[in-house]
Amino acid sequence: xxxxxxxxxxxxxxxxxxxxxxxxxxFESVCLQRAxxxxxxxEVDEIPFMRGFSVRDFGDKKISSSIVFFMNVxxxxxxxxxxxENSYCVIAVGVKLEPFGSK
Numbered sequence: 001x002x003x004x005x006x007x008x009x010x011x012x013x014x015x016x017x018x019x020x021x022x023x024x025x026x027f028e029s030v031c032l033q034r035a036x037x038x039x040x041x042x043e044v045d046e047i048p049f050m051r052g053f054s055v056r057d058f059g060d061k062k063i064s065s066s067i068v069f070f071m072n073v074x075x076x077x078x079x080x081x082x083x084x085e086n087s088y089c090v091i092a093v094g095v096k097l098e099p100f101g102s103k
Contacts, residue, residue, distance in 0.1 A: 079093045
């Protein structure tokens with residue numbers, strides 16, 4: 001227990017020690033209607049795996065969205081889709097999905 005407390009005491013200082021200014025970047029993404037996203041995900045047999053919610057500031061406006069992580073456990077492909085109002089935007093896609101910490 002004493003070792004755990006020592007580690008927990010050090011963690012905040014490590015986090016602050018590694019903090020640095022990050023530049024913002026903008027990128028384009030593909031945004032589609034729900035039916036088109038559903039069709040594209042069905043073609044690659046990806047199913048919803050996780051969901052989260054986000055709120056971002058754009059000047060004086062706040063944008064709320066939901067993020068859904070899709071995956072295909074057989075092919076290990078994945079997609080991240082963000083729903084903003086009635087648009088579904090593909091944020092990222094990838095391959096070789098595996099649990100964190102494996103090999």
